[in-house]
Amino acid sequence: MLCALLMLVLAVLAGCQQPSGGGGDGDGNGDARRTTPAPVPTRASGYGVVFLGIDECSSFGRESFTEVPCTSERAAARVIARHDGRAGEGPPCPATTDFVLHISEQRPSADEDGDGAVPQGxxxxxxxEPPHPGDPGGGGGPRTIVGDCVYSAGAGEVRETSCDSEGEGENGGRAPEYQVTGAVERRSDCPASTExxxxxxxxxxVGCARPL
Structure with missing residues (x-):
């Protein structure tokens, strides 16, 4: 009796198997192709998948910030470039960057996207919304670009300030003394009016600056 039951189970299992070739959609794989799971992307775009990926937004504050949907009323700024590693060692930010967020490495035991870590970057x-200190003449941003204004800070050092600043008392800014009018490879390429x-x-x- 036991042998008969075993033979019946084997017969049922054999009847459920699919042929190894032919059938299906004509590519020779049959239904086996449909059971293969699709790969899961690990760097897909969109809120919450990659921490502060390109075109995602952060909340207010540079000391303490969070990633938020760009449609949120808390959204303050958008990521226009994102790099791993230290800012001083990686590619420079785009010229009109308003500010840089430095992201510390985090390795939680569990997270939403399952990658287990946020790399330093x-x-x-x-x-x-305006103001945009990274724009030419805006008085801020991580880079000095053509159109920006600077003042002498002593010992061969200059600092950026808004070209519209009238001096102390206006948002704490200093009055501009020079404006960068061009960018060249060598000093000898600057115009004669460069000081x-x-x-x-x-x-x-090399930025060529003229007095204001």
Whole structure:
């Protein structure tokens, strides 16, 4: 009796198997192809998948910030570039970056996307609304670019300030003394009217500045 039951079970299982070739949609794989799970993307775009990925938004505050949907009333700035590692060692932010968020490495035991870690990196941010200190003449941003204004801070050092600033008392700004009018490879490429050379970095590292 036991042998008969075993033979019956084997017969039922054999009847459920699919043929190894032919059938299906004509590619020779049959239903086996449909049972293969699709790979899960690990760097997909969209809120919450990659921490502060490109085109995602952060809340207010540079010392304490969170990632929020760009449609949220808490959204303050958008990521325009994102790099791993330290800001001083990686690619520079785009010229009109308003500020940089430095992201510390985190390795939680569990997280929403399941990757288990947020690597150290930095996000180049652009405010969703004006003001934009990273714009030419805006008086801020991580980079000095053509159109920006500077003042002498002593000992061969200059600092950026808004081109519209009228001096102490206006948002704490200093009155501009020079404006960067061009970016060149060498000092000798600057026009004769240049009175100050400003270090810019990038492929054209010399800024030619004229007095205001």
């Amino acid at each position: 930095y996000a180049c941010m652009r405010n969703l 100050l050379y400003v270090q810019l970095g990038g492929p054209y590292p």
